Amino acid sequence: DADVTQTPRNRITKTGKRIMLECSQTKGHDRMYWYRQDPGLGLRLIYYSFDVKDINKGEISDGYSVSRQAQAKFSLSLESAIPNQTALYFCATSDFRAGGYEQYFGPGTRLTVT
Amino acid sequence: TQLLEQSPQFLSIQEGENLTVYCNSSSVFSSLQWYRQEPGEGPVLLVTVVTGGEVKKLKRLTFQFGDARKDSSLHITAAQPGDTGLYLCADDNYGQNFVFGPGTRLSVLP
Numbered sequence: 001d002a003d004v005t006q007t008p009r010n011r012i013t014k015t016g017k018r019i020m021l022e023c024s025q026t027k028g029h030d031r032m033y034w035y036r037q038d039p040g041l042g043l044r045l046i047y048y049s050f051d052v053k054d055i056n057k058g059e060i061s062d063g064y065s066v067s068r069q070a071q072a073k074f075s076l077s078l079e080s081a082i083p084n085q086t087a088l089y090f091c092a093t094s095d096f097r098a099g100g101y102e103q104y105f106g107p108g109t110r111l112t113v114t
Numbered sequence: 115t116q117l118l119e120q121s122p123q124f125l126s127i128q129e130g131e132n133l134t135v136y137c138n139s140s141s142v143f144s145s146l147q148w149y150r151q152e153p154g155e156g157p158v159l160l161v162t163v164v165t166g167g168e169v170k171k172l173k174r175l176t177f178q179f180g181d182a183r184k185d186s187s188l189h190i191t192a193a194q195p196g197d198t199g200l201y202l203c204a205d206d207n208y209g210q211n212f213v214f215g216p217g218t219r220l221s222v223l224p
Binding site for chain 1: 144145146149155156157158202204206208209211212214217
């Protein structure tokens with residue numbers, strides 16, 4: 001079984017709808033992250049969490065919110081989806097190894113907002 | 115704000131050729147990771163380098179970290195179609211908010 005899972009894998013929604021993307025991990029890592037990926041722009045950080053009570057905004061948090069329900073679960077919500085939120089979304093965990101922090105990504109959620 | 119640049123942006127080569135891609139930072143790296151991402155999947159970690167001048171090898175891939183810890187290269191020997199993907203470099207920013215480069219998209223043709 002995958003260490004980092006994301007649901008759903010694909011989602012089409014309409015402008016103005018509220019949606020939630022979910023992430024679960026079995027790696028036992030405290031740190032979790034949400035990114036979006038757009039062609040030519042690489043990965044941009046939306047939110048990150050170091051534990052259940054520690055949540056931080058990333059580079060592009062406007063229009064998004066998160067909830068860390070447990071060490072293993074970190075969900076991302078779009079309160080009122082808009083078309084420019086169409087993107088590939090990734091959840092990741094991180095752990096300190098080999099002198100630096102390393103990230104482990106889920107398979108991604110492809111979100112389309114019409 | 116740290117900026118990572120990667121070059122080239124796109125690279126298309128024939129199977130068996132050698133290639134090098136580059137990653138440059140506007141500031142000193144905390145530690146540098148290289149990831150490979152295949153279409154429809156999440157990035158997968160290839161290597162972490164920490165010490166200036168460090169060289170690491172992973173089968174046909176050789177990773178070099180610059181002495182000043184502001185640049186890195188990834189060299190692939192005898193590329194294979196399975197090497198096709200998006201190669202991303204990243205700084206762990208001391209475990210805070212990771213910063214990623216835009217990536218080099220490699221296509222290896224059989």
